[in-house]
Structure formats: structure tokens, C-alpha cells
Amino acid sequence: MEQQMQHEQQRLQEVQEAIAKERFLLDGDATRLKDEVVRIRRHFWDEVRVNTDSFDDYLETIIGLRQEAQELAVNQTLHGQAAKRLRVLDRMQGRPYFGRIDFRESGSDQTAVVYIGIGTLRDDSGEDFLVYDWRAPISSVYYDYQPGEAHYQTPGGKVDGTLEKKWQYVIKNGELESVFDTGLTIGDEVLQQVLGHGPNEQMGSIVATIQQEQNQVVRHDGGKVLVVHGAAGSGKTSVAMQRIAYLLYHYRDTLTSDQILLFSPNALFAHYVANVLPELGEENMRQVTFQQYVNEHLHPELTSETPFEQLEYVYTQQQAGGYRARLQGIEWKATTSFMKRITAYLNELKAQGMVFRPIRFRGDVLITAEDIANHFYTEASFRSQSIANRLEWLAEELVKSVKQKLTGEWKADWVQEKMDLLTDEQYHKAHQTLAKRAGFTRSEAADFDMTPKALAQFIVRQQLTAVAKAIRKFAFVDTVALYRQLFEQSTADGPEEWKEICAMTLETLDRGHLFYEDATPYIYIKQHILGIDANRAIRQVVIDEAQDYSAFQFEMIKQLYPNAQLTILGDFNQAIFAHARTTEDFEGVTTLYGPEETRVYYLARSYRSTRQIVEFTRKLVPNGDQIIPFDRSGSEPQLVQVENVKDLHTQITHQVERYQAQGYTTIAIICLSAGESSAAFEAIGEACGAQLITTTSTAAEPGVVIIPSYLAKGMEYEAVIVYNASADVYSDEFHRRTFYTVCTRAMHELTLFSVGEPTHLLANNGI
Ligand SMILES: Nc1ncnc2c1ncn2[C@@H]1O[C@H](COP(=O)(O)OP(=O)(O)OP(=O)(O)O)[C@@H](O)[C@H]1O
Incomplete structure (x- = not known):
């Protein structure tokens, strides 16, 4: 040895x-x-x-x-x-390499010794590989097989053979620390070591220890949609990042990092994953949150509630009037029934119901909304056209009509007034422009005689250009009123509280505001009417935390990126948004491109947390017995019941100190809501040396954080303290998925505090 x-x-x-x-x-x-x-x-x-x-x-x-x-x-x-x-x-x-396989091709008497690292390295002659890239075809044997018969795929076909040896290397700072024959050792010692360490404040690559079931996802090829449904901590995000690196290697002649788009849940998470690709020597993909997309596509006169504000409402306003209706509305507006209702509505609009705004010039109505509607519905050649096509044509007609109506406008008083008030500079500019139009060169411009009529017409034309531009952008279509109309009608298949949902939605719209649940359907309608600005350059779209997306959102992403393959990763046990609280699978996603174009993988093994923590958390969810813990041992999760908030704060502060003394550097005190987080921060922030994480945080330093549940989603911490797991806070069944998400953030240690009686969600844990 x-x-x-x-x-x-x-x-x-x-x-x-x-x-x-x-x-x-x-x-x-x-x-x-x-x-x-x-x-x-x-x-x-x-x-x-x-x-x-x-x-x-x-x-x-x-x-x-x-x-x-x-x-x-x-x-x-x-x-x-x-x-x-x-x-x-x-x-x-x-760390030049992390693994080695000895592979003998069938029919050959020579064994190839293949060292595997994050990149390829050849010897001086350029003929032989000293190290193979982990994404090279032969490297897949390392991830897929134990010693014995094995094969791998190359562009030229399948290669069969025998894996004779499989070794892992621990090399740190250029020093070889140990070599494991992983064909012989029981359990994965390198993985044990990796998982036993604390995280940095940013996620790292898992390239040396990708597991077989994860490798399938990383290297999956073919079909428009890849769905990965996996337990908390099963490596969905990690696998997504390795997959992007794999695609960049595999399609290196045709795919670049700016053709890949990652939808992430918030800015904090975006920062958290931003280091994985650079660590592998690749450039980062583009990242966006759905909220950013919404903000860019709203009507300029509208504002929208954020997803986090919606969650705050759901978590904290149970006693508010209309709460039940609002919750029903949130669920209904994300359903395929509502989408079908909208599709039918969009069809109806071809025959009747379009709402227009009048075209005004300097405050006066030039063309009334009724005239536009008449034109839209009576033009015979329009009948078979889509609404978007009709509008394109109509816009040009309207521009012509406006120009015609304004032929004599240059004589109006306001033009004369404007002429009198022109500054020298403005006058000179008008003169230059008109001279140029009349064919005068720059040096001859002084000879151009600008008549008052020409100047007056120039002033009118300037204002007209702005109106024409707005018409061509379809400002004459009242998209908000079109969305509004949906809630002014009765519906046969609406939810129980339909009337109240309508009243709430209309009242909010009247304030120029949208509930978050209305933002996507509104944009969906707007885009179907005005046309979709599709981005054909994007080839790969990856959606993490996809359990929180509605049918609308998926449909919209599909339409926006028609040339992209989709990788959709999520866990319905962590579906914390109210609209998804009863959904259990990605079945709806299958309808996007049909079952033949969709492949689903399930990742059952959970790597993040110790066996004790996984055994505790999986009892919190109904299908938890399907979750398999990676066998890494730690201490049992603790529940500490205290009598009052004062005690709570004292005990949490001591617990943080204990964790720090144990050497933990990433410790999270996780609260249900932002309100609870700021109260906790006020009380113990200083004593614990903690940072408060809010929706505007873009990064967290290592140390102690106080964070609301929905921002902790996707993140992980060595030690987690659940701020108050009491029956008062996690009071309802719909808190179950949030509670599970909170507890599964812990890698090594989990302590739950409860002021008074603990939540009923712990009943299966014998509490
Ligand atoms: N094959 C692996 N080798 C090493 N570490 C791994 C492996 N798979 C997962 N991990 C680690 O497990 C932890 C959880 O991974 P990740 O965050 O990707 O899981 P997830 O499924 O996205 O979790 P969640 O849904 O709970 O947010 C991370 O620390 C990751 O590095």
C-alpha cells in the first residue's frame, strides 16, 4: 500500500x-x-x-x-x-483530479487508466490524457458503476467493458491526503467527509461525489422537458448547476452561458448559487426571478404585490375580513380551470368585448373608444385574424386617421404660443432639421428660409410622433379593463366565494394595484392580446423551486422561450405558496409539451442533513417514508418548551452561544414571517451578533442570521434554530409544508423552541 x-x-x-x-x-x-x-x-x-x-x-x-x-x-x-x-x-x-477508473474495453487486453478532474489535461505530446474532464463520455462510468461490467455512451455508440478499479482521491492544496478504493469500502467515505463539513456562505460544486441517480439527471439528453422531483436536500439545486456545466461542455460548439437562464426564487438564493460554475471554470448563466419578469411586463400605471407580501398576508392575517375568500382566490387564479376560462374569454373577445381607450391629442379626444371598437369588430377582412394581428393593422389605420385629423392643426393657437416661446437653441434645431429635409447640406443650411407655416407644422409633427408611437405600442387597448371584465361576469365553475373574490379583485384594481395572484394571469392576457415578445436566443431554461410556480407561469415561460429545453426541479413538500398548497406533483407540466417530450426523475436520498434530522423531518410530511437519509450520524433534534417570550430570547441566545462554541459558523434562527423576524432581531439581534435577512438582502455573511421561512427556502445552515414552533404560530394544516421547509434547512443540528404548547405538526414525532 x-x-x-x-x-x-x-x-x-x-x-x-x-x-x-x-x-x-x-x-x-x-x-x-x-x-x-x-x-x-x-x-x-x-x-x-x-x-x-x-x-x-x-x-x-x-x-x-x-x-x-x-x-x-x-x-x-x-x-x-x-x-x-x-x-x-x-x-x-x-486538486488536479478526484477520481480514477481502470476500464477495459470488451475484446481488448489493455486496461485504460482514467484520472478524472474538473478539466482535461494532456501530456506534452498532446496524444495522451493525463486527466479527463468529468463530463467526458468515459467519465460517466465513474459515477454510474461499481467494479464489474460497465458501459458508456459516445457519439459513435455504446462502449462495453469492465470497470476493474474505482478510486477516489482526497487532494487538498496540492497535497495527496488519501486514496480510497471505493469498490471495496462500505459507504462513501469521501461523501461522508464532504457532507460533514460546514457550508460556505455560497454553494460549492459536488463534481467529485455526484451520485448515480444524480448523474442521470446531469447527463439527461433529449425531450423538451426534464422534471426532477426530489426530497429536501436531495441535491436538486446542486444537480441543476452540474447539469448546466455538463451542457456547456457537451454542446460547447453551439451553446454559450448567456443562452442559459436560471429562474431562482430570490436575490439571496441567486447569490448563493453564483459560485458553482466559476468554481468549475465555466461562466455563469443568466439568472432572473419571476418577480423581475412580472415587474417588467406590468402596465406602467399598475403596481403589484410581491410574492413575499402575499405570503406575509397568508401567514399573518388569518383574522382579517375576507381572508377565506382571498385564499380561495389565490388558489383558483393558479388553476388550469381559470386558465381555461381565460382561453375561452380570449376567444370571445374575437367577436365582442374588447375594451379600448380613446385616442387623445393634447387632452382632447381625437378618436373615441367606441369608434375604435367599431372599426375593430366591423372590418370584414379581420374575421379570421388573431387579435394581435388585427391590432397591428388597426394601429396603422389609427395613425393615418390621426394624421388626417391634424392636417389643419398647425393653425391652432397653441402652436402659435409654442412658436413664440421657442428658445434660440430649439429654433436653431428646428431650422437645421427642416433645412436638411429640404435637401440643404450643413454648409448651405444658413441659406434655408424657414417659413412660419413650416415651423408650425414641424411643432405639430413632433407631438404627433409621440402619439403615433403610443398607438403602435397599442396604448389604445385597455388591458387593465380587459382583465377587470373577467371579474364582472358570473362564472359557472368558480369557487364558492366567487362574489367576494370578484369584489376584492376589482377594489384592488381600482387602486391601480394587483394582488400577486393576479399578476401572471393579467400578463398572460395582455401578452395574448398584444402579442408575445418571445426570446428565441435562450436554449436552456432551468427553474429551481418549481413547486411554487403555477400552471400559468409554466405556460408563460414556455411561450417566452420557444426554443428552450426546460429543466424543472422541485419538491411539493416544500410548496409554501398558498396556490400550491394542495398540489402534489408536476402532472400539469406534462401537458406543456406532452408526455413524449417529458422525462421525470425522482431523487429520494437526502444528503444535506444527518440521519437523525432526516428521520425527524420526514415524519412531518405525509409521504415522508419515501425519503431515504444518507447515513451520516449526528445529535437528535431538540424541542425546548418555554413559558414566555422573555425566556425564549434568553434560551435562544444561549443556544447560539453553544453552537458557536461547537465551532458552527452558519447558524440560522428561522422565523415564520418577516414580522416575527424583525421582532426577534430587535430582541436578540445584538446579543447573538445576528444579521437580519429581508426580501431586499442580496447576500449573507457567514455567521448568525435571523431569517423568515420563505427566504430560507433553498438555503442551508450547519445549525438551525426554529424561533417559535408553537401551536399559535404554526397553527394550521397549511403551515405544514412551510414548517417542513424550515426544519430541513439544517445540516448538523436542529433545535426547535416553542412558547407554550408546540404545534400539532409535531404529533407524528410523538410530541
Ligand atoms: N452528490 C453529492 N455530493 C456531495 N454533496 C451533495 C451531493 N448531493 C447533494 N449534496 C449536498 O447536499 C446539500 C443539499 O443539496 P441541494 O441544496 O442541492 O439540495 P436540494 O434538493 O436543492 O434541497 P432543497 O430542496 O431542500 O433546497 C448541499 O450541501 C449539497 O452540496
């Missing part, structure tokens, strides 16, 4: 030398390329002879420009590639 270790030490050293050598050469190249780029930029115009005297001179100038631009682009690309390779080499220096 010692001899083996020496051999491995020596090999490691050789590989490190090869990395250092490539690094040295590339460093020189990168510097040279950078200097070249700077030089070309600086002297761009020196190299190009600009001469437009004759056509030939002009052509020569264009050719010169193009050559120079091409040279710049080539150098920039080469520099980008060199810089990327340098990033990979930098990371490989400290």
Missing part, C-alpha cells in the same frame, strides 16, 4: 508539473493576446486609411475596416479562450 501511495504521490507531482508548464506557456500567450487587443483598439484608426473620394477608395476603406475588426475579434476570442483555460488550470493546480 505504501508503495502504491508513493506511486500516486509521484504521479500527482508529474501532473502538477504538466499543469504548471501549460499554465506558464498560456500565461505568456494570454498576455501577448491581451496586449494585441489593446494595441488594435488603440491604433484602430491608424491602420485604416479612410478615403471616400471615389467608389474604389470607399471600397478600400470598408475592406480595411473589416480586416481590422476581424483581427480584433479573433484576438479577443483567443484571449477569452486562453483566460478560460487559465481559470481551469488555476483550479486544477490544487
Whole structure:
């Protein structure tokens, strides 16, 4: 064994030398390329002879420009590639590889020894691989098999053979610490070690320990939709990030990181995952939250409640009037029944019911809403057209009509007044523009005689342009009134509290505001009427925490990114939003592109928490027995009942101190709501040295945080303290999924405090 270790030490050293050598050469190249780029930029115009005297001179100038631009682009690309390779080499220096497989192809008497790391490394000759990229086809054997028969797929077909050996290496800061023969050891010691450590404040890559069931997801290919349903801590987010890295490698000739879009739940989470791809030497994908999308697409006169404000209402306003109706409304507005209702409504609008705004000029109505509606519904050639197409045509007609109506406007008093008030600069500008239009060159402009009539017409035209622009953007369609109409009608299949839901929705709309549950349906209607601005460049869309998305949201994402494959990851036990509280699977998602285009994986093993914590948390949810803990041992979760809030604060402060003394650096005190969080922060923030996390937080420092439940979603902490797991706070059945989400954030330690009687949700835990 010692001899083996020496051999491995020596090999490691050789590989490190090869990395250092490539690094040295590339460093020189990168510097040279950078200097070249700077030089070309600086002297761009020196190299190009600009001469437009004759056509030939002009052509020569264009050719010169193009050559120079091409040279710049080539150098920039080469520099980008060199810089990327340098990033990979930098990371490989400290840990060139983490695994090895000895694989013998069927029919061959030679065994290939394959070392696996985050990037490829060849020897001096360029012929042999010293290290294989973890995403190379042969590397999949490492993740998929124990010693014995094995195979892997290449673009050329399936390769069968025997996996003779499978080793894992622990290399830290360039030093070989240990080698495991993972074909022989029971349990995964490296994984035990990795999971036993605390997290940084940002997520890391799991490339060295991807598990077989996760590897299937990472390398899945084909179909428009990939759904990953997995328990809390089963690695959904990690797998999503590794998958993005895999796709960037596999489709490196056709896919770039800016063609990949990740929908994340909030800014804090976006920051949390932002380090994984750079750690693997890849550039980050684009990230967006659904709320950002909503804000960009609302009518400018509307504001919308945020998803977090909606949750705060749901969690804290049980006693408010209309609460029951609001909750029903939240659920109903996310259903496929409501979507069907909207589809029928959009169809009806082809024949009747469109609502328009009059077209005004300087406050006066030029074309009434009734006239626009008449035009829209009586034009015979429109009948078979979609609403969006009709509007395009109508807009042009309206612009023409407005122009016609304003032919004599230049004589109006307001124009004369405006002319009198023009500054010298404005007058000069008008003169220049009109001279140019009349064919005068810049040097001849002074000879142009601008008549008062021409100036007056110019002033009118300026205002008209703004009106035409608004018409072409369909400002004459009253999208808010169109959404409103849905709640002015009765419906046969609406929920019990329909009348009250309608009254609440209308009252909110009257204030120029939307409930969060109305934002997506409103935008959906708006886009179907005015046309969708689809983004065809995006090729991959990844939706994490997808259990919180409604049928509308999925449909909208599909329509927005028609060329993208979707990876949808979620866990319905963590569906904390009221609209999803009774949904149990992604069945609705299957209808997006049909079952043949949809593949579903289930990840049952939970890696984040100790066995004791998983055994505790899985009793909180109905199907919890399907969740399999990774066998890592820790202490039992504790429930501490206290008599009053004063005691609660004293005890929590002591608990934080104990955790700190145990060496934990990421500790979360998780509250149900923002209100509870700020009260907790006020009382114990200073004593615990804690940061308060709010919806506006974009990053958290390592240390103690006080955080509301919905912002802790997707995150993890070494030690979790549930602020108040009492029957008063987690009072209802609908708190179950939130409570489960809160408790599953813990990696090593979980303590629940309760002022008075604990929540009924703990009944299955014998409490
Ligand atoms: N194969 C693995 N090797 C090492 N660590 C892993 C592996 N799979 C998961 N983990 C770790 O388990 C923890 C949970 O992973 P992750 O956050 O991706 O799970 P999740 O399913 O998205 O969780 P949740 O739904 O609860 O937010 C992370 O610390 C992650 O690094």
C-alpha cells in the first residue's frame, strides 16, 4: 500500500508539473493576446486609411475596416479562450483530479487508466490524457458503476467493458491526503467527509461525489422537458448547476452561458448559487426571478404585490375580513380551470368585448373608444385574424386617421404660443432639421428660409410622433379593463366565494394595484392580446423551486422561450405558496409539451442533513417514508418548551452561544414571517451578533442570521434554530409544508423552541 501511495504521490507531482508548464506557456500567450487587443483598439484608426473620394477608395476603406475588426475579434476570442483555460488550470493546480477508473474495453487486453478532474489535461505530446474532464463520455462510468461490467455512451455508440478499479482521491492544496478504493469500502467515505463539513456562505460544486441517480439527471439528453422531483436536500439545486456545466461542455460548439437562464426564487438564493460554475471554470448563466419578469411586463400605471407580501398576508392575517375568500382566490387564479376560462374569454373577445381607450391629442379626444371598437369588430377582412394581428393593422389605420385629423392643426393657437416661446437653441434645431429635409447640406443650411407655416407644422409633427408611437405600442387597448371584465361576469365553475373574490379583485384594481395572484394571469392576457415578445436566443431554461410556480407561469415561460429545453426541479413538500398548497406533483407540466417530450426523475436520498434530522423531518410530511437519509450520524433534534417570550430570547441566545462554541459558523434562527423576524432581531439581534435577512438582502455573511421561512427556502445552515414552533404560530394544516421547509434547512443540528404548547405538526414525532 505504501508503495502504491508513493506511486500516486509521484504521479500527482508529474501532473502538477504538466499543469504548471501549460499554465506558464498560456500565461505568456494570454498576455501577448491581451496586449494585441489593446494595441488594435488603440491604433484602430491608424491602420485604416479612410478615403471616400471615389467608389474604389470607399471600397478600400470598408475592406480595411473589416480586416481590422476581424483581427480584433479573433484576438479577443483567443484571449477569452486562453483566460478560460487559465481559470481551469488555476483550479486544477490544487486538486488536479478526484477520481480514477481502470476500464477495459470488451475484446481488448489493455486496461485504460482514467484520472478524472474538473478539466482535461494532456501530456506534452498532446496524444495522451493525463486527466479527463468529468463530463467526458468515459467519465460517466465513474459515477454510474461499481467494479464489474460497465458501459458508456459516445457519439459513435455504446462502449462495453469492465470497470476493474474505482478510486477516489482526497487532494487538498496540492497535497495527496488519501486514496480510497471505493469498490471495496462500505459507504462513501469521501461523501461522508464532504457532507460533514460546514457550508460556505455560497454553494460549492459536488463534481467529485455526484451520485448515480444524480448523474442521470446531469447527463439527461433529449425531450423538451426534464422534471426532477426530489426530497429536501436531495441535491436538486446542486444537480441543476452540474447539469448546466455538463451542457456547456457537451454542446460547447453551439451553446454559450448567456443562452442559459436560471429562474431562482430570490436575490439571496441567486447569490448563493453564483459560485458553482466559476468554481468549475465555466461562466455563469443568466439568472432572473419571476418577480423581475412580472415587474417588467406590468402596465406602467399598475403596481403589484410581491410574492413575499402575499405570503406575509397568508401567514399573518388569518383574522382579517375576507381572508377565506382571498385564499380561495389565490388558489383558483393558479388553476388550469381559470386558465381555461381565460382561453375561452380570449376567444370571445374575437367577436365582442374588447375594451379600448380613446385616442387623445393634447387632452382632447381625437378618436373615441367606441369608434375604435367599431372599426375593430366591423372590418370584414379581420374575421379570421388573431387579435394581435388585427391590432397591428388597426394601429396603422389609427395613425393615418390621426394624421388626417391634424392636417389643419398647425393653425391652432397653441402652436402659435409654442412658436413664440421657442428658445434660440430649439429654433436653431428646428431650422437645421427642416433645412436638411429640404435637401440643404450643413454648409448651405444658413441659406434655408424657414417659413412660419413650416415651423408650425414641424411643432405639430413632433407631438404627433409621440402619439403615433403610443398607438403602435397599442396604448389604445385597455388591458387593465380587459382583465377587470373577467371579474364582472358570473362564472359557472368558480369557487364558492366567487362574489367576494370578484369584489376584492376589482377594489384592488381600482387602486391601480394587483394582488400577486393576479399578476401572471393579467400578463398572460395582455401578452395574448398584444402579442408575445418571445426570446428565441435562450436554449436552456432551468427553474429551481418549481413547486411554487403555477400552471400559468409554466405556460408563460414556455411561450417566452420557444426554443428552450426546460429543466424543472422541485419538491411539493416544500410548496409554501398558498396556490400550491394542495398540489402534489408536476402532472400539469406534462401537458406543456406532452408526455413524449417529458422525462421525470425522482431523487429520494437526502444528503444535506444527518440521519437523525432526516428521520425527524420526514415524519412531518405525509409521504415522508419515501425519503431515504444518507447515513451520516449526528445529535437528535431538540424541542425546548418555554413559558414566555422573555425566556425564549434568553434560551435562544444561549443556544447560539453553544453552537458557536461547537465551532458552527452558519447558524440560522428561522422565523415564520418577516414580522416575527424583525421582532426577534430587535430582541436578540445584538446579543447573538445576528444579521437580519429581508426580501431586499442580496447576500449573507457567514455567521448568525435571523431569517423568515420563505427566504430560507433553498438555503442551508450547519445549525438551525426554529424561533417559535408553537401551536399559535404554526397553527394550521397549511403551515405544514412551510414548517417542513424550515426544519430541513439544517445540516448538523436542529433545535426547535416553542412558547407554550408546540404545534400539532409535531404529533407524528410523538410530541
Ligand atoms: N452528490 C453529492 N455530493 C456531495 N454533496 C451533495 C451531493 N448531493 C447533494 N449534496 C449536498 O447536499 C446539500 C443539499 O443539496 P441541494 O441544496 O442541492 O439540495 P436540494 O434538493 O436543492 O434541497 P432543497 O430542496 O431542500 O433546497 C448541499 O450541501 C449539497 O452540496
